[in-house]
Amino acid sequence: MSAEELGFDPSIKKKKKSKDVAPVSADSETTTVASTEDDDLFSGLKKKKKKSKDKKDTSEEPSADVTDDLSESFEGMKLKKKKKKKVVAADIDEFEKQLQDAGIDESIVNETSKKSDLIPYSQLLDRFYGILKEKNPELAGGQQQKLKIPPPEVLRDGNKKTIFANVQQISQVLQRNPSHLIQYLFAELGTSGSIDGEQRLIIKGRFQSKNIEGVLRRYIQEYVICRTCKSMNTELKREAANRLHFIVCKACGSTKSVTSIRTGFTANVGAMKKKRV
């Protein structure tokens, strides 16, 4: 996950480039001070300098002069520092040389310094989603927008009736007229019922919560969800001219006609019983 791979922070890239060029430019400025004896020492010290003078290097103007001998590529100022260090850091230099021989070369050191400049990917991603959620919540997953439909509260009323307690609440969440939903429930369940004083629906017959949930799911599929964008933020409108019902989507604006609820054939249970006897 390096800067190049992400192609993200151009400043980091630039820094790296100028780092490579900087020593060359320094070479043109310093011709007299550099001595050949220092060669070995410099090669060891280079790392240190690069680390400590990263910023300085970037400020230097790159020149077209290309010299391969990096050991001679230092300013007088840098040299002075080095000379001071020379005595003290002689042991360290040797150690570093050994490191180099062992295969730990500059590129690795450079990489570590680069890594410290990089903003971690996860942090950037978090930042991106933070901004997206703030400015465009619909694009960021859209999970907060999703309608939460409360599970149907189904109670037994005696032996032959079922109470669907939160019809009103559910039809409100679905933005539908409760009577429309109730009509559908009765048609699908092949039964009838009434609404009690607490606005609960009393259904004739014995039904379990999962039964009602299944019917509710089909109602949502057929009469709530927008066919175009799958949004549940829709309205059911009745066109007076052709007496058709339409789903009007509030999210994408599409309209689609829906079939009216038809009870279909319902056997008269009582009459059948009589016939049999």
Add this chain to the structure above:
Amino acid sequence: MSNIENLKSFDPFADTGDDETELTNYIHIRIQQRNGRKTLTTVQGLPDEYDLKKILKVIKKDFACNGNIVKDEELGEVIQLQGDQRLKVMEFMVEALGVKKKNIKIHGF
């Protein structure tokens, strides 16, 4: 094997069949609760070309259930079966009568 399937041209504007206009052709299979835990399955909307009496005879034997045919003024002849036979009826109609599955609508819980 003279005609190769691949070469059949595809008409993107052909009627896909899932239009509202075909709604009248749906076969509705419904369930109703009777007294207690007993249920009733009704099959409505079978095309006229089928002999309902023969179908009922086969179904009654295959599903081991009783049933009868009810004439409804608006909806035509309806097959009534005892118990929840919805899935069996659908399978039977697809396999034995060659009815397309998309033309069958199962209602109920």
